Amino acid sequence: MTRLEKNDRLVRLGLLMIALSAISVLAIITLFIFEQGTPIMFRYGFKSFLLGQDWYPSEKSFGLLPMIVGSLMVTFGALIIGVPLGLASAIFLTEFSHRRLTRILKPVIELLAGIPSVVYGFIGLMFLVPFIRDNFGGPGLSVLAASLILGIMILPTVISIAIDSIRAVPDSYREGSIALGATRWQTVRMVVLPAARSGIIAGIILGMGRAIGETMAVIMVAGNAADIPGSILAPVRTLTSNIALEMAYASEEHREALFATGVILFIIIMILNTIANVTSTRQRKK
Amino acid sequence: MKQRGILVRDFSHYYGENRSLNNINLDVYRNEILGIIGPARSGKSTFLACLNRLNDLIPGSRVEGKILVDDQDIYGPEVDVVALRRKLGMVFATPVPLPLTIYENIVFGVRLLGNNDRGELDRIVEDSLEKAGLWAEVKDRLHTSALKLSGGQQQRLCIARVLALKPQYIMLDEPTSGLDPISTMKIEDSLRTLKKDYTIILVTNNTKQAARVADRTAFFLMGELVEIDETRVVFTRPSDKRTEAYLEGKFG
Ligand SMILES: Nc1ncnc2c1ncn2[C@@H]1O[C@H](COP(=O)(O)OP(=O)(O)OP(=O)(O)O)[C@@H](O)[C@H]1O
Numbered sequence A: 001m002t003r004l005e006k007n008d009r010l011v012r013l014g015l016l017m018i019a020l021s022a023i024s025v026l027a028i029i030t031l032f033i034f035e036q037g038t039p040i041m042f043r044y045g046f047k048s049f050l051l052g053q054d055w056y057p058s059e060k061s062f063g064l065l066p067m068i069v070g071s072l073m074v075t076f077g078a079l080i081i082g083v084p085l086g087l088a089s090a091i092f093l094t095e096f097s098h099r100r101l102t103r104i105l106k107p108v109i110e111l112l113a114g115i116p117s118v119v120y121g122f123i124g125l126m127f128l129v130p131f132i133r134d135n136f137g138g139p140g141l142s143v144l145a146a147s148l149i150l151g152i153m154i155l156p157t158v159i160s161i162a163i164d165s166i167r168a169v170p171d172s173y174r175e176g177s178i179a180l181g182a183t184r185w186q187t188v189r190m191v192v193l194p195a196a197r198s199g200i201i202a203g204i205i206l207g208m209g210r211a212i213g214e215t216m217a218v219i220m221v222a223g224n225a226a227d228i229p230g231s232i233l234a235p236v237r238t239l240t241s242n243i244a245l246e247m248a249y250a251s252e253e254h255r256e257a258l259f260a261t262g263v264i265l266f267i268i269i270m271i272l273n274t275i276a277n278v279t280s281t282r283q284r285k286k
Numbered sequence B: 001m002k003q004r005g006i007l008v009r010d011f012s013h014y015y016g017e018n019r020s021l022n023n024i025n026l027d028v029y030r031n032e033i034l035g036i037i038g039p040a041r042s043g044k045s046t047f048l049a050c051l052n053r054l055n056d057l058i059p060g061s062r063v064e065g066k067i068l069v070d071d072q073d074i075y076g077p078e079v080d081v082v083a084l085r086r087k088l089g090m091v092f093a094t095p096v097p098l099p100l101t102i103y104e105n106i107v108f109g110v111r112l113l114g115n116n117d118r119g120e121l122d123r124i125v126e127d128s129l130e131k132a133g134l135w136a137e138v139k140d141r142l143h144t145s146a147l148k149l150s151g152g153q154q155q156r157l158c159i160a161r162v163l164a165l166k167p168q169y170i171m172l173d174e175p176t177s178g179l180d181p182i183s184t185m186k187i188e189d190s191l192r193t194l195k196k197d198y199t200i201i202l203v204t205n206n207t208k209q210a211a212r213v214a215d216r217t218a219f220f221l222m223g224e225l226v227e228i229d230e231t232r233v234v235f236t237r238p239s240d241k242r243t244e245a246y247l248e249g250k251f252g
């Protein structure tokens, strides 16, 4: 074996160790969450966790349904706001704007993803919440406020992945379509978007993952009442907020119930990620 | 006297500062197959893109001179570019079926016109595929993805797709460059049939192909039209030394 080959093996070994330790830390965390969170679910029954509507930890009532519904509502609301806006921006930046503008704007948009969520939450609390309270009624702290803030927060993810997948559509498709007498917009609608569809969907699902996992900004604008919201102007509590709000003083079964909240969140996010992976590999095979 | 369909007069084209076509003058007659040959980067594809204004898509593209198609100045102010592109159907070197079914690929352009009559669409699909020599091979799987067809079938699908638009001219840019000899032969056969109803401009890298199917042949070199004449004449008694050198394989 030459010296270079030996070197190579050493580097490989080193990298392998590092990779393994990183992965095992993640695995340990996951195991820990499940180890802490599942026993109480077995004790009280899954049904009472998933479908119970009352969250009174001091009275041993651990119904998570309001939070599950809350997370889903807020996430869905974020998508209703973020996806059309994000898609429209991506289409404009790839198909209808100058290359130079796109080159400047894309990094700026990606930078928005780096703004700490507490800042988004603060802006929401200062401007959005009073605006909703004054114009639409209710406390202002609401599903609507949380959805709007999250919708804006997922924009960078949705836009930048949509841009990448629209760019990945070969120019020959566009030429072919335009040579057949299609306009640019018809070409985008009928050829480019369908061809980029799975990438765009993967981006939307990643944005969804971001929305469902976001905590700080949501706590600041959502009101956090542990009830199923009756309207989009009512306050709402999400799964992540539930953990963050109560972890400081929870003990014993209450503490376990918060871990159970984490388990449910974990499962929901796993499902979303799997869907994202499946759709994006399907895109590559095409 | 043959009828002239396209007249190109003192026509030049630029990509930014670079001239890609230099003062071209030529006519295309109705119902002929005009072959265009020439080495790489001689401006053949650019010439086709100028005829249906696909060059509009390229930033910095600029033209001088005139092109008349059926007596209309296609760079004039009142030109309907979409209609022009339907009149001059284009088939590219690499077949690019859209990621749709065979059927939807063919009716794509027709639907754009707002025609959604099922019976008529069916008729157009059969008719176009028949003319492109593909009907027998795909009639049982019209609603499967066009991307599953072989290269040769995809290219004939692209021809059918153009025919569905009822163009008057068909321009093909090295349509057989990626295909095996049998698929190539099938396409050449369809071209010979098609010229009864259409005027065909065939750009080819393969001089033998021009010799086989073109009525007249034009030789492009570095953006210039060196020579255009009856194919027989170009191949046996070229009037320019450079044509002779190219045909003998001395460059390109
Ligand atoms: N999109 C473009 N932008 C800038 N220059 C271009 C572009 N397309 C072609 N050119 C240039 O124009 C000239 C003519 O190219 P063109 O593609 O028309 O040649 P061609 O005869 O079709 O060659 P080939 O046989 O390789 O297809 C070349 O010098 C080429 O570099």
Ligand SMILES: [Mg+2]
Binding pocket: B044, B045, B046, B173
């Ligand atoms: Mg070319």
